Amino acid sequence: MPTYDRLIRYGMITPNICLLCLKDSENQDHLFWNCERVKEIWVTFLGWFNFTQGMHANDIHSLLVKAWQYELSPLAGNFWKAGIITVIWAIWTQRNNCIFDNQKFEARRVIQTVKVAFKDIDVNFSKLGYMWNSWSDYLILRAVGVATRSAPPPEFVEVHWWPPVAPWIKVNTDGSAMEAPGNIAAGRVFHDNWNVVRGCFHFKGGSGYAFEAELLAIISAIQIANRCGWHKLWIEADSTYVVSLLNSRSSAVPWRFKASWNNILEMLEGFSLQVTHIFREGNKAADIMANQKRLEGWWPHEIEEIKAAVRLDMASHSHLRLKC
Numbered sequence: 001m002p003t004y005d006r007l008i009r010y011g012m013i014t015p016n017i018c019l020l021c022l023k024d025s026e027n028q029d030h031l032f033w034n035c036e037r038v039k040e041i042w043v044t045f046l047g048w049f050n051f052t053q054g055m056h057a058n059d060i061h062s063l064l065v066k067a068w069q070y071e072l073s074p075l076a077g078n079f080w081k082a083g084i085i086t087v088i089w090a091i092w093t094q095r096n097n098c099i100f101d102n103q104k105f106e107a108r109r110v111i112q113t114v115k116v117a118f119k120d121i122d123v124n125f126s127k128l129g130y131m132w133n134s135w136s137d138y139l140i141l142r143a144v145g146v147a148t149r150s151a152p153p154p155e156f157v158e159v160h161w162w163p164p165v166a167p168w169i170k171v172n173t174d175g176s177a178m179e180a181p182g183n184i185a186a187g188r189v190f191h192d193n194w195n196v197v198r199g200c201f202h203f204k205g206g207s208g209y210a211f212e213a214e215l216l217a218i219i220s221a222i223q224i225a226n227r228c229g230w231h232k233l234w235i236e237a238d239s240t241y242v243v244s245l246l247n248s249r250s251s252a253v254p255w256r257f258k259a260s261w262n263n264i265l266e267m268l269e270g271f272s273l274q275v276t277h278i279f280r281e282g283n284k285a286a287d288i289m290a291n292q293k294r295l296e297g298w299w300p301h302e303i304e305e306i307k308a309a310v311r312l313d314m315a316s317h318s319h320l321r322l323k324c
């Protein structure tokens, strides 16, 4: 965007002063994130979504990711994403009005614009998803001024674990983060078509969020499969986030996983790969591997800790879960 710092760089002479605060010079970071006038706007916006402490708006990417990290409902998440874009657009429009119409910048007007946009979205788009039927979601939707949409009553579904067909190897991955963000751990179990556990492992990955633990689990699983020559690989994970990342071969991962993730994507060129989602209830053995605290490492066989869960998974013992 042609903020003043850029215009000066392009040789268009103009004084560089932020028209919002009239104190600092203007550049994109200042205008959209750091100016004291826009900070007020972000604090209000974050407050609507119940993010009142320890959260700062610094850039668009990390804000968008927060909808995953904090598991906003589909409905609240859609307003979160639309809201971020609208805030930025409204700041830019107001800033231009300061130049061309000689107006004074008012944070209040930006906030008003966002609320009006929310109303429009609410009226014009029918597929915004459901809210969680929770008090916190109710408060969020009330704060942004849109209608609540209750989720339909729950149904139960049965969840089964299925063995792979030869010569495929199946790996069930799971990640676990004790708190968010906390110490992340990743666990997984490999099976062949005879239902023999070909190996299992558990790694710890420093501090991070639950979805980062899931990511670490997938990365380690593919590295191990590659090392063992298991190139017909069926990955089953209980995180829809990593399943969709893998299926789309997307490289949108947090920066600290970038290098290993790109490596994995390259490795996968030589793989026949199937990726599916399973609910946590059908993923018991991997869940135990992810959550156990004692052991760390790779074992080319079944270990005592998961014996019972593996038997249950294999007996296609069904687990009930709420359908959502």
Ligand SMILES: [Zn+2]
Binding pocket: 018, 019, 020, 021, 022, 023, 024, 030, 035, 036, 037
């Ligand atoms: Zn400023």
